[in-house]
Amino acid sequence: MVVGIIDLGSNSVRISIADTKSGKTLYKGKKAIKLSQGMNEDMMLQEEPVKRCILTFFELKLIMDKFNVEKVYAVATAAVRKA
Numbered sequence: 001m002v003v004g005i006i007d008l009g010s011n012s013v014r015i016s017i018a019d020t021k022s023g024k025t026l027y028k029g030k031k032a033i034k035l036s037q038g039m040n041e042d043m044m045l046q047e048e049p050v051k052r053c054i055l056t057f058f059e060l061k062l063i064m065d066k067f068n069v070e071k072v073y074a075v076a077t078a079a080v081r082k083a
Contacts, residue, residue: 002026004069006060010036010079013056017067026067031056036079045083 001021007014011034017027033053038046064072 001070002068004060004064004067004072006072006074008035008053008074008076008080010034010077013053013060015060015063017064017069027063029063031059035077039079039083043082045080 002017002019005016005018012030012032014030015027016025018025033049033056035045035049035053037049
């Protein structure tokens, strides 16, 4: 099975795609999106960083389609959980 793992951080998004049968990593990538940019005491994510995040997720979807990812696991940073 080919799986995708996405780590949504405060400053970047990382993706790793692996084949669980062979144990091989098929793809690794990282993109800076600065998701927590402009966050203040109210812990609200700002519009522009959220747009960057959404566009990046569209890009990740295309990459995952290329590798025929069957299952995706995602984790998010504390900034996202607090928002």
